Amino acid sequence: MTTYQLGQLQSLEAEAIHIIREVVAEARNPALMFSGGKDSVVLLHLAILAFRPAPVPFPILHVDTGHNFAEVLAFRDRVVARHRLRLLVSSVPEMIEDGRLREPAGSVSRNQLQTSALLDAVNKHRIDALFGGGRRDEEKSRAKERVLSVRDEFGQWDPKDQRPELWSNYNGLLDHGQQLRAFPLSNWTELDIWRYVQERGIELPPLYYAHQRTVFERDGMLFSDGPYLPRGDGEQPRTESVRFRTVGDMTCTGAVRSSAASVHDVIAELRATRCSERGAGRADDRISDTAMEDRKREGYF
Known part of the structure; x- marks a missing residue:
């Protein structure tokens, strides 16, 4: 059998x-x-x-x-x-x-x-x-x-x-x-999610891959510069190569510096990181345990 x-x-x-x-x-x-x-x-x-x-x-x-x-x-x-x-x-x-x-x-x-x-x-x-x-x-x-x-x-x-x-x-x-x-x-x-995306050829929004974006830094996180999150004193915008590990409200979703422009590159990057996606990309989860x-x-x- x-x-x-x-x-x-x-x-x-x-x-x-x-x-x-x-x-x-x-x-x-x-x-x-x-x-x-x-x-x-x-x-x-x-x-x-x-x-x-x-x-x-x-x-x-x-x-x-x-x-x-x-x-x-x-x-x-x-x-x-x-x-x-x-x-x-x-x-x-x-x-x-x-x-x-x-x-x-x-x-x-x-x-x-x-x-x-x-x-x-x-x-x-x-x-x-x-x-x-x-x-x-x-x-x-x-x-x-x-x-x-x-x-x-x-x-x-x-x-x-x-x-x-x-x-x-x-x-x-x-x-x-x-x-x-x-x-x-x-x-x-x-x-697993990314390996499955790669194996099945699933399309994702482009911001999951490295791209040039205008961002500013706040409390150790990079936020997309835009109309919903006013910049404070000293928070200067700059253009960097970033991607997002998680997607949510723009006011609390942070980007990570990255050159991973493909699924293969993202998987390699994830294998090397020790920071969770929400720890790296969600400001509201940092407020309280x-x-x-x-x-x-x-x-x-």
Whole structure:
């Protein structure tokens, strides 16, 4: 009898596709969080594989802070058109304009407002299961997550109120009012993502690769010079070769100096670095050791 052993990336792919199908089988109205970042791009690619040749049977949801990179929005719209996806957008600027959200005085980043925008979209569209591209290697609160993370009727997360997932058995049944967050990429690493992008020839937004960009330095991080993040005294703009390891609100997403202009170069660079992607590229995660966990308890992804 001939046996066939899956490679590491094939095993991760098969596991993720299995999780996606299981959730869709149980949920009434699922959706997939899509930021245009590499993890959500890979997650969408897996969802397409899971149901082809049929179309993806659920919409994708983008929480728009109004401070997005133009390259990422253009990429998002290309992906939606190419795969004929249904796009839901929950807009933080619209919620501020109509009074549903208040921007704190003196605040620059709108990342903290994403939670309300996300929960508003969940309620508006009656979403009971949301797929996200979170990985356990990203950040310590992510490492506490189950693959299927149960949330209460307010979308809040309690790490002590999660179901065991022994032997990779997943329980997607929900009590009245509960919601589900599903993380099919839980067991992937940043390097796995990039190796998979290389192997499958997946397109990513261009800012993930080295390019010349006008930046300024603040607290040891390089920020893109633009209209959303005012420069302070002494913060002089300069042009450097940079790339982004993570994509988010422009006001808190930092670049890294890099000459990695291809997937091959990025993988080589990652093998040599010892700094996590969020540690290198997210200012809001530097504010507090529990910043992400606090946001997740409030309902953030």
